[in-house]
Structure formats: C-alpha cells, structure tokens
Amino acid sequence: MAFEGLTTRLQNVFSKLKSRGKVSEEEVNEAMREVRLALLEADVNFKVVKDFIAKVKEKAVGQEVLKSFTPAMVIIDIVNKELTELMGGTNVKLAKANKPPxxxxxxxxxxxxxxxxxxxxxxxxxxxxxxxxxxxxxxxxxxxxxxxxxxxxxxxxxxxxxxxxxxxxxxxxxxxxxxxxxxxxxxxxxxxxxxxxxxxxxxxxxxxxxxxxxxxxxxxxxxxxxxxxxxxxxxxxxxxxxxxxxxxxxxxxxxxxxxxxxxxxxxxxxxxxxxxxxxxxxxxxxxxxxxxxxxxxGDMLSLIEKAQANIDADKAAEMERKMRTAEFTLEDFLEQMEQVRKLGPLDQLLDMMPGMGKVKNMQNFKVDEKQISRTEAIVKSMTTAEKRKPEIINFSRRKRIAAGSGTTVADVNRLLRQFEDMKKMMKQFSGMMGPKGPKGGMKALKNMKNMLGKGKGGGGGMKFPF
CATH class of the missing domain: 3.40.50.300 (P-loop containing nucleotide triphosphate hydrolases)
Structure with missing residues (x-):
C-alpha cells in the first residue's frame, strides 16, 4: 500500500518524541531531520520537502509548543496540518457546467x-x-x-x-x-x-x-x-x-x-x-x-462512507441483533464476510482504522486473502443444517466438508474452534454493553482478554476465522 514505508518511519519518529515528555529545540530539529529523510525516501520532490520542513520547524520550535504539557502531540498536529495543506488543504470538487453537459x-x-x-x-x-x-x-x-x-x-x-x-x-x-x-x-x-x-x-x-x-x-x-x-x-x-x-x-x-x-x-x-x-x-x-x-x-470517515454505500443497513441491524442474542450462525458469518469484502481489500480497510498500522507491523499479523477464500470455501461446503448448527458436524461430516472445499480436516477443525471462540467473545461483549452503557465491567474485560490470548501478536489465544 502507498505510504506504508513513510507511515512506519513517521510513527517511529513521533514515538521517540512521545517517550521524552518535554522536548528541546535540538530534539525537534533531530526529529525534523528524520522526517526530511523519510519524505525524500518516499520520492517527494526535494524543494517540496525543504519548504515543508521549514514550515513545520518554524511552528514546532515556538515557546508555546516546547513549554506545552504534550509537546509531541502538538508537533504531530502541526505535521498533520502541514501535510494536509501540502496536498491542497481541502477536497476540490468536479466543476459543473452552468448548462449541461x-x-x-x-x-x-x-x-x-x-x-x-x-x-x-x-x-x-x-x-x-x-x-x-x-x-x-x-x-x-x-x-x-x-x-x-x-x-x-x-x-x-x-x-x-x-x-x-x-x-x-x-x-x-x-x-x-x-x-x-x-x-x-x-x-x-x-x-x-x-x-x-x-x-x-x-x-x-x-x-x-x-x-x-x-x-x-x-x-x-x-x-x-x-x-x-x-x-x-x-x-x-x-x-x-x-x-x-x-x-x-x-x-x-x-x-x-x-x-x-x-x-x-x-x-x-x-x-x-x-x-x-x-x-x-x-x-x-x-x-x-x-x-x-x-x-x-486512520480514516474513519472514508470507511464509514464505504460502509454506507455497500452494506445493507437492515441486514447489518439484524446481524447486530443476532450477535447480541447469541443466534449468530456460520450462515450469518459467511454473509457478513461477503458484505465486508464489498468494501475492498482488508489491508486497505485496516489502513483506515486508527492505530491499525502499528498492529499490522506486529509479529505474526498479516491479512491473508487466500486464507479468507479458504474459510469461505469451507463454510460453503457445509449443508444449511451444518451452518446453522455446527455442533452436528461429526468426523465424517468434517471429512466431507474438507474434500468439498479443497482443504484438510485440520483446517475445518480450526475454523469451527475459532468460530466458537468468536461467539463466546461476542457474548462477553454484549454482556458488557447494555441499554444503559457498559456493565459487567472488569470481569467481562478479563474474560475477553483471556480469550484473545497473550503474547506478541496474540499468539496462542483466540484468532478470528480468517
């Protein structure tokens, strides 16, 4: 994805600033040198980089920034605004003729x-x-x-x-x-x-x-x-x-x-x-x-617009009800996957979610589109009864499903196990969220944490079935 390298470099620069609390003018200058290198490596025009860094430095080394309680956050905000201005400030709409066409x-x-x-x-x-x-x-x-x-x-x-x-x-x-x-x-x-x-x-x-x-x-x-x-x-x-x-x-x-x-x-x-x-x-x-x-x-506004354009609101409301009442089946899961895939590649969707860039860079975290296709194939190889009641899927049925989907019995077992884990997590989450807000508090959070697993990249715990 475009900007992935630049995003990683900039996040590293700002992480260093955040870890220092108060920052000096020299630390700001050092950070700007790293930002400059990151932009040049991203193939940004040299003169554009020079002007951009000059504008950011001029605003970032002011006394009100250096003496603020959160100077790193103020500097990030300055960089954000200057990047926005660099690319035009605001969206420019298509022209419209006074008389069509x-x-x-x-x-x-x-x-x-x-x-x-x-x-x-x-x-x-x-x-x-x-x-x-x-x-x-x-x-x-x-x-x-x-x-x-x-x-x-x-x-x-x-x-x-x-x-x-x-x-x-x-x-x-x-x-x-x-x-x-x-x-x-x-x-x-x-x-x-x-x-x-x-x-x-x-x-x-x-x-x-x-x-x-x-x-x-x-x-x-x-x-x-x-x-x-x-x-x-x-x-x-x-x-x-x-x-x-x-x-x-x-x-x-x-x-x-x-x-x-x-x-x-x-x-x-x-x-x-x-x-x-x-x-x-x-x-x-x-x-x-x-x-x-x-x-x-992230870019939640674009993600919301994609969802509004591609996802059926009535179906989404019904799906939310099923999750809350633990009626969620593999049939529903397949339909939900198809709805999400209408929004575009999952990698691009994750890039729109705040903080997901860091998560993607964690060890063992990678969106595998082939695995998603395998998951869909497994579910589509099940009968309607099996999708609605996974508990009836015995060993002979698992062998048939594996053969029909071009996967192994181990793949089918893994999907069924992960689906059950996901349902448990949904139940815990719905237990936390009632009509009057969060409830069940720390106990529910602790249970969810246990299911999600411990360790780097969530290894050893619950993983979603894709």
Missing part, C-alpha cells in the same frame, strides 16, 4: 490507466445520480475503443464511437453534441496516451480542447512513477491548463511521492485516487484524510 477531458501518458479511469469516474458519477456519456477518442491504441465499450456495458453507460478512422477532434465534437441531444449531464472524453515531448499528439489534444471547451481537464497519473509523475503533470499543465489530477495505482507498492508533491509543484489539485483494479475502486481525494492515513491515524 459538463465536459471532462481525460489526458495522460501511455499506460497511466486513462481508459479504465474513465469507466471508474463514470461509475462514480452514476452513484451520484448523474447520467454520463463516454466518448472513445483513443483511435491509436489497439482495442482501446473495445475496452471502453466493455467498461460501458459493465456499468450500463452508453459509449459514443466513430471507429478508428475518424479524427479524435471530430469524435469529441460529435460526442458532446450527442450528449446535448440525449440529455446526458456529463461527457467523459477518453484520449490517446501521449508523451509530453510528442509534439504532434500534444497538438492534437490541444485541438480537442479548443473544439469542446472542456469544463475539466483531468491528468491521469500513475502514482508508481514517483517524482516523474510530478514532472509529467508540470509539462501537461503548461500546455493544457489542467484543472485537476487523478492518481492511479495508489494501492500498489509505491512510495507515494506524487501525492505529496503534485499540488505544491503544479498548483493542480488532486481530485480522485484509484485504489484498485475493480470498477468501483476510486475515491474522492480528501487531503485531510490522506494526511491522517499517512500519520497512521
């Missing part, structure tokens, strides 16, 4: 993911009750038009194309006219990938710009290209007057420098971030939330 022109290098991103953005607009039209303006890459048509079919959005023998300028113009005639309120124009040094293609996209007068010119940038992404953005901005940047592949093993540099260097706000390959894995970019994630503070 709003025209969005997609630009970027070859291989940045423009066509996929065009489909993702259309899907996001549909979720906001808009009616987008996709325009296939990339006539040079083999199968680019077909790719956009497949994405359009997938999300139920129309795709306008004139084939690959007509000028992209004409395709864009006629696409916008069709959108006006058919009542589409957004037009997303996919264009061919081009190098900023390719004068002919750069001239072509300028002609498309002049022909359709777009309300938004979004540059799609591959976050994995690091600082080079910022150079690309700067070059395109000089020639096209960009209105925003979209970062793709932000879920990859990237250092994240582009996200921290592009706004400061080009002045163009980051409007969206692509966090995976699936059509719905696109997020509105919120600088304050991204800063919080980078500092390991």
């Amino acid at each position: 709003t025209v969005i022109l997609m630009a970027g290098l070859q291989g940045a993911g423009k066509t996929t991103l065009t489909g993702k953005l259309a899907k996001l607009l549909q979720s906001q009750n808009h009616n987008p039209l996709l325009v296939a303006g990339d006539i040079y890459r083999p199968a680019a038009i077909k790719q956009l048509q497949v994405l359009g079919e997938q999300i139920g959005a129309p795709v306008f194309t004139l084939g690959d023998q007509v000028s992209p300028v004409q395709i864009a113009k006629q696409g916008v006219e069709l959108a006006k005639d058919q009542g589409h309120d957004y037009v997303l124009i996919d264009t061919a990938g081009r190098l900023q040094i390719d004068e002919a293609l750069m001239e072509e996209i300028k002609q498309i710009h002049a022909a359709v007068d777009p309300d938004e010119v979004l540059l799609v940038v591959d976050a994995m290209t690091g600082q080079e992404a910022v150079n690309v953005a700067q070059s395109f901005h000089e020639q096209l007057a960009l209105t925003g940047v979209v970062l793709t592949k932000l879920d990859g093993d990237t250092r994240g420098g582009a996200a921290l540099s592009v706004k400061a260097v080009t002045g163009c706000p980051i409007k969206f971030a692509s966090t995976g390959e699936k059509i719905d894995q696109i997020e509105v970019f919120h600088p304050e939330r991204m800063a919080s994630r980078i500092l390991g503070m």
